[in-house]
Amino acid sequence: MCTIARSISYRSLLNFIQSYTKILKILVCLLFKIRTMLYLADNMRYLRAKWGRSQQQLADELGITRTRYSKYEYGMAEPPIALLVKIAKYYGLSIDEIISVDLYRV
Template identity: 55%
Template structure:
C-alpha cells in the first residue's frame, strides 16, 4: 500500500487541501488520515472507496499506479474499472505504440492490465495514425490473408462495445484464444460472431464475458518479403473454393450418416 500513501498525498497536494479538510470530508480524524498518507496503516475497504470517490480516481489506479508519473487527464478509464496506460507521444508528436513480441503473446494475458508489464514492452512510432491508443500484436497462422505469419497488426483500442462495426477486422484478447485477429460478422445478444478471412475456417461465437480487450485494425507491418503471387486474388479464390469443397464433403458425410440411421 506504499503506492496508495504516495498517491493520496500527491492528490491532496494537487488540490492544495490540508489534511484536516480531507479528513473532515472523509468523516475521519486528521490523525487517522495522516497515518494513511504516511503508510503507517492501511485503510479499510469502506475508507478506500470513499477516497476513490473523493479524488475521482479508481481504486485500481490508487493502489497499483504511481500517479505522479502520469497525467490523470490522459489515462483511459475503462468501464470495468481496469486501466490502460496513458496515450503517449514521442518528441515529434507521433503516437507511441507498444509492441507485443511473438515470444510474449502468452504473457500478455497475465500482463495486459499491469502497468509495469506494459511499460516493459518496446515501442515504435507511426506519424500518420490519428488520435487514440494503439498497440501492435503479432499475426499468427493463416486464418487472415493477406497478413502472413510473423507480421504485426496495429490496433486502435476500442473503448465501448457499441463502437464495433460488422464487417471490420479487430484484434480480440480473449480468455480461451488469447490474441486472435478476426473479422466481426455480427453481435448476437451477449455474443460476437467472428470469422477468419480464410475460407478453410468456419466462423464461431465468443461470449462478451470472455473478451478482455478489443483493438480495431489500423494498419499492418510485414516482417518478411511476400512471395510472388502470395497475395494475388487467384490464391484467395482457390482457398475459398477449397473451403466450399470441404463444406460440401461434410454435408455429404452428414447425409450418409442420416441415411444409415434410417
C-alpha cells in the same frame, strides 16, 4: 556426494523445500502489499497536494480524524475498503488506480 547431503533424508529434504516454498509465497505477498501501500500513501499525499487540501480538510470530508488520515498518508496504517471507496470517489479515480499506479508519474 558430500557428507551433509548423505545425512539428509529424502523426506526431510522434501519438508524443507515445502517450508521454503511457503515462506517464499508469504514474502511475495508481503512485498506486493508493501509496494501497494507505498503507492497508496504517495498517491494520497500527491492528490491532496494537487487539490490544495490540508490533511484536516480531507479528513473532515472523509469523516475521519486528521491523525488517522495522516497514518494512511505516511503508510503507517492501511485504510479499510469502505474508506478507499470514499477516497476514490472523492478524486474521481478507481481504487485500482489509487493503490497500484504511481499517479505522480502519470
